[in-house]
Amino acid sequence: MNIGTLARKFFEKNGVGMALFMMFGVSFWILFLIVLPQLTMVDFSFRFKLPPDAIGGPQDVYTTTNYEYFVNGNPGNIDGWNRVDVTVFWRTLIAALFVTIFNFVVCYPIAYYMAKVATGSWARLLALSLVVPYWINEILRAFAFRIIFGDAGLINTVLKTIGVIDSSIDFIRADVALYAGLGYAYILLMIFPLYSAIESLDKNQIEAARDMGSPWWRIHWRIVMPFAKAGITSGCTMVFMLSAGALAAPQILGGPSSLWFTQIIYQGFFEYFNWNRGAAYAIILLVSCMIIVLSIMKLFRVKMGEIGR
Amino acid sequence: MKSGVGVELDNLSIRFGDFTAVRNASVTIEQGEFFSFLGPSGCGKTTILRTVSGFQEPSEGVVRIGGQDVAGMGPNKRPTALIFQNLALFPLMKVWENIAFSLEVKGVPRAERRKRADELLELIALPDQGDKLVDELSGGQRQRVAVARALAAEPQVLLLDEPLSALDLKLRQHMRTELRAIQQRVGLTFIYITHDQGEALTMSDHVAVMREGVIEQVGDGKQIYDDPATAFVASFVGENNAFAGTVKSVNNGHAVVSTAAGDLPARIATAARGALQPGDSAMVFVRPENLAVAESGAGGDNHFAATVANEEFEGQSYHVFLKAEGGSEIKMTLTNQGQSRAPSVGAAVTLSYNPDQAVALPSGALSDQE
Ligand SMILES: Nc1ncnc2c1ncn2[C@@H]1O[C@H](COP(=O)(O)OP(=O)(O)OP(=O)(O)O)[C@@H](O)[C@H]1O
Numbered sequence: 192m193n194i195g196t197l198a199r200k201f202f203e204k205n206g207v208g209m210a211l212f213m214m215f216g217v218s219f220w221i222l223f224l225i226v227l228p229q230l231t232m233v234d235f236s237f238r239f240k241l242p243p244d245a246i247g248g249p250q251d252v253y254t255t256t257n258y259e260y261f262v263n264g265n266p267g268n269i270d271g272w273n274r275v276d277v278t279v280f281w282r283t284l285i286a287a288l289f290v291t292i293f294n295f296v297v298c299y300p301i302a303y304y305m306a307k308v309a310t311g312s313w314a315r316l317l318a319l320s321l322v323v324p325y326w327i328n329e330i331l332r333a334f335a336f337r338i339i340f341g342d343a344g345l346i347n348t349v350l351k352t353i354g355v356i357d358s359s360i361d362f363i364r365a366d367v368a369l370y371a372g373l374g375y376a377y378i379l380l381m382i383f384p385l386y387s388a389i390e391s392l393d394k395n396q397i398e399a400a401r402d403m404g405s406p407w408w409r410i411h412w413r414i415v416m417p418f419a420k421a422g423i424t425s426g427c428t429m430v431f432m433l434s435a436g437a438l439a440a441p442q443i444l445g446g447p448s449s450l451w452f453t454q455i456i457y458q459g460f461f462e463y464f465n466w467n468r469g470a471a472y473a474i475i476l477l478v479s480c481m482i483i484v485l486s487i488m489k490l491f492r493v494k495m496g497e498i499g500r
Numbered sequence: 501m502k503s504g505v506g507v508e509l510d511n512l513s514i515r516f517g518d519f520t521a522v523r524n525a526s527v528t529i530e531q532g533e534f535f536s537f538l539g540p541s542g543c544g545k546t547t548i549l550r551t552v553s554g555f556q557e558p559s560e561g562v563v564r565i566g567g568q569d570v571a572g573m574g575p576n577k578r579p580t581a582l583i584f585q586n587l588a589l590f591p592l593m594k595v596w597e598n599i600a601f602s603l604e605v606k607g608v609p610r611a612e613r614r615k616r617a618d619e620l621l622e623l624i625a626l627p628d629q630g631d632k633l634v635d636e637l638s639g640g641q642r643q644r645v646a647v648a649r650a651l652a653a654e655p656q657v658l659l660l661d662e663p664l665s666a667l668d669l670k671l672r673q674h675m676r677t678e679l680r681a682i683q684q685r686v687g688l689t690f691i692y693i694t695h696d697q698g699e700a701l702t703m704s705d706h707v708a709v710m711r712e713g714v715i716e717q718v719g720d721g722k723q724i725y726d727d728p729a730t731a732f733v734a735s736f737v738g739e740n741n742a743f744a745g746t747v748k749s750v751n752n753g754h755a756v757v758s759t760a761a762g763d764l765p766a767r768i769a770t771a772a773r774g775a776l777q778p779g780d781s782a783m784v785f786v787r788p789e790n791l792a793v794a795e796s797g798a799g800g801d802n803h804f805a806a807t808v809a810n811e812e813f814e815g816q817s818y819h820v821f822l823k824a825e826g827g828s829e830i831k832m833t834l835t836n837q838g839q840s841r842a843p844s845v846g847a848a849v850t851l852s853y854n855p856d857q858a859v860a861l862p863s864g865a866l867s868d869q870e
């Protein structure tokens with residue numbers, strides 16, 4: 192079928208007015224909200240930081256300075272390379288990976304329970320109880336975690352009262368609060384793709400495997416997880432991308448010494464007012480995340496098309 | 501391969517909340533036989549099978565497999581393998597991996613699993629198809645893969661939940677023969693569920709006919725067909741013309757029942773011997789193929805008058821639809837013998853039958869299927 196017939200079908204099916212409106216809406220969305228801002232950022236990242244009156248002048252040429260800075264740092268620094276930024280970059284990616292794995296481990300049983308075990312009003316209540324906390328603003332939730340994990344917070348108080356510890360544990364410095372906060376922030380984005388993937392699995396397949404003597408872990412490993420592969424990938428992708436790109440949680444819950452790469456990007460933009468370097472860093476993060484996600488998809492043989500479902 | 505064992509249901513009742521899906525079911529299934537549960541949709545067939553395989557605990561009663569009470573034993577511990585109504589093959593595994601799944605569970609090395617799967621593919625006449633995905637097979641092939649997958653687990657009892665219902669008629673008939681052949685080759689006990697009576701009668705050594713959770717009769721195909729135990733069985737299995745009335749006289753295993761179509765004599769079904777007394781309400785069942793058009797003017801108890809309403813020619817036979825006196829609708833099947841024509845529409849005819857081929861039973865609910 193060629194584009195001409197496709198277009199005609201589309202107009203016939205939706206009516207001219209609706210079809211035009213949809214085409215306009217979708218193009219506007221893609222162009223102005225997705226393509227142009229990203230292109231502007233890419234453009235920014237390849238330019239020098241210039242005073243406003245020099246922009247567009249003879250000095251305003253393309254350069255890779257901002258990317259080189261990420262690797263080399265200031266000329267003549269002690270390490271010979273940009274130790275701080277690169278270390279934070281790797282730490283952020285690895286931490287985001289762990290947050291993702293941790294999230295999956297926590298969410299998979301919940302999603303499975305909701306999809307295949309819980310029934311009727313109990314299942315609905317469960318879904319509601321997962322959603323309700325998200326009615327509260329993300330920043331407030333992060334502060335709530337700070338209070339729970341703080342020196343005189345709930346957890347320390349309880350542990351001290353029952354005598355497990357003598358003095359408070361600094362959960363904030365140990366980044367426990369950060370990981371917990373990040374993990375919690377994206378739980379829904381993990382649970383729902385998992386849930387909808389597992390939901391559509393025929394219960395008889397699970398029973399058939401059980402009938403053939405399979406222990407529960409093998410049922411999950413061989414039947415449920417392969418079936419839910421697309422849902423697992425899309426949940427993990429979202430959680431990974433969003434935790435790597437999170438700003439509020441690291442800002443509020445991060446220990447004094449630990450930086451998240453997004454905080455460095457933020458500093459570039461709003462503390463050094465170097466938008467060009469900030470843009471370059473943001474693109475480094477975006478591209479790295481995409482490469483990681485695509486290689487993991489390749490590894491698990493998931494196609495892009497399966498994820499959208 | 502292991503040999504089959506018997507299965508015994510002892511006064512089994514299964515309830516879901518207030519709803520009783522199976523009531524006081526007692527059946528003895530001999531080892532190595534092909535046993536069918538036959539009944540309309542929703543009568544509790546699947547529930548019984550799930551109870552035998554261990555997915556459902558009985559509310560009352562005992563299931564014995566090979567003489568052993570299996571209460572509390574999980575499906576993975578029982579020597580049964582269940583073939584699901586929708587087959588439940590694993591779509592993401594290759595055919596051979598599906599078949600060898602139970603061996604994988606047991607930790608059998610891969611090469612050996614493959615070998616065993618290939619043997620079973622041979623058995624189900626699908627050699628060299630092991631590397632396909634399940635989706636790439638036809639319905640009948642998939643069905644056979646499900647059988648092979650179940651056999652690979654070396655069960656002693658194979659439980660089949662209407663595995664043929666999704667197939668078209670031709671394939672279904674073919675698969676029946678094949679299933680029966682596989683059963684005779686491997687010598688396992690097969691418990692087969694169907695709502696298709698033709699299927700039950702052609703394949704089974706014994707059939708249990710169920711209605712609304714109750715087993716109404718257990719017997720071989722001929723008993724079920726020729727000597728039904730209840731009005732429901734008589735009307736559900738095969739086609740039957742039913743005449744309701746009251747018993748006029750009982751004599752030597754035969755009864756005469758006064759119906760709207762006249763006084764009709766019939767043999768009393770074995771299960772109803774002694775239960776039918778003059779004055780009881782009763783039904784006489786005469787099968788379409790046991791009716792004949794009598795010589796005009798012929799008379800006698802086993803004759804009644806009817807008017808031809810319609811006829812269907814079906815090659816080897818005619819189906820003639822008539823209305824008897826009192827309005828009951830009657831179907832008569834006549835063999836096509838070439839020259840003779842079926843009576844024409846509107847004609848008044850006298851029908852006759854052999855009272856030994858008609859059955860008298862106490863009145864009861866009839867099957868609502870056509
Ligand atoms: N888990 C359950 N909870 C409640 N009711 C159930 C459950 N399983 C079955 N039933 C009910 O028990 C009755 C018998 O169901 P069953 O599945 O055994 O029927 P069936 O004879 O196999 O029918 P079909 O030929 O349509 O498969 C039905 O009325 C059904 O609604």
Ligand SMILES: [Mg+2]
Binds near residue numbers: 546547585661
């Ligand atoms: Mg069923």
